[in-house]
Amino acid sequence: MGYEIKQLWARRDRYTAGGNSKKYIVVHNTASTASAYDEARNLHNNPGRSSFHYTLDGEDIYQCVHDYDTAWAVGKWSGTVAYIRNNESISIEVCSPGTEFTQAEKDQLRWLVHDLMSAYGIPASRVVRHWDCHSGRKECPKFYAGSNNAAWTKLHAYITSGEEDEVTDKDIAKIAQEVWNYQIGSEGKMHYNNTPAWQHLSFAHYDTARLYQGMTDTSDPTGRDVKMDDHDHIKWLAAGQAKQNEVLDSIVETLASIKGEVESLKANKAE
Ligand SMILES: [Zn+2]
Structure with missing residues (x-):
């Protein structure tokens, strides 16, 4: 019957209240070996200049920023051109050091992506990688970054093909x-x-x-x-x-x- 989304909210000084048009879903990797709880706790406890809406590790899913709030996850750096902005996207951090996501992570991601696509009418074409967000081409999620990345093509097809939970x-x-x-x-x-x-x-x-x-x-x-x-x-x-x-x-x-x-x-x- 799906997964439980736990909530551990980010400090108020590391995201922008409101303003998110929720047109895109952006997939990231954390580039570390920390758990979802560790990642969420970090946003909750520590000041910083980045944030995300969700993080998952194959065991837990945490939400840290409300969907309607603007997380600081895909901002461009100077000299680059933005394609997708923070205030039009929901960011999901998969706890991965940069390797292929585990099956458990893929399954959680598929469930969460489906849920968000349904909730906000987001088409599969707007489920993207951090890499797609600006011309600086952030290597994120690392294993799936780059043009014509076959692993991403496959993952994208999988995570955008979720089904409604059925009551058994x-x-x-x-x-x-x-x-x-x-x-x-x-x-x-x-x-x-x-x-x-x-x-x-x-x-x-x-x-x-x-x-x-x-x-x-x-x-x-x-x-x-x-x-x-x-x-x-x-x-x-x-x-x-x-x-x-x-x-x-x-x-x-x-x-x-x-x-x-x-x-x-x-x-x-x-x-
Ligand atoms: Zn990223």
Whole structure:
């Protein structure tokens, strides 16, 4: 069901607030052996003149700058001509010393690129390398830099061909189990707590769970009560009857509408 994007925000003095038209996605390598967490922590803790939106290492994905903010990632140096600017691009740093990306990194990159392409209507032709951004031709990502780089052609085809996440029966069983595992509190009511299980539920998981429970309250999930009546409903879900196709269809439909809402919220926020 996709990957989790962790957030560790960059210091306010190393990016420009707002202004990003999000027309391009730019792929970089970090040119170091540091992990994504190390890279994110560096932006979070230390002053500096560069930044990026996302970093990934095959294990974790961190976001450090909001998509609508302008990271300092592809700026040209003097005497060179800019083709793609910071304020029209979302930069992804792959943690790599300059060698070929690992399969795990390629898979994460493909997922993230697909997500961003869908969110902002970015075509594959605007998924580029740092190397493509100005006439100074920064050797980044190193393994994939240069004209007619066959490795880049192949990587580009791969990372721009991602697919939508599908909700599987296994996902639903997992959601049901997580919902079922929530603690039963006082007064015979089940309470949503800040359990690790809850924290790992994505927004989409949450709404899927809500759909199944027949609840109408869409307010903040924490601290919210669920009626005892819902237990049978949840049990029913956990028992696997949710495998019926019509139910699956309605989940997919609901997720799609939620995604649409989130995207329009994102777009509004960016303006
Ligand atoms: Zn770069």
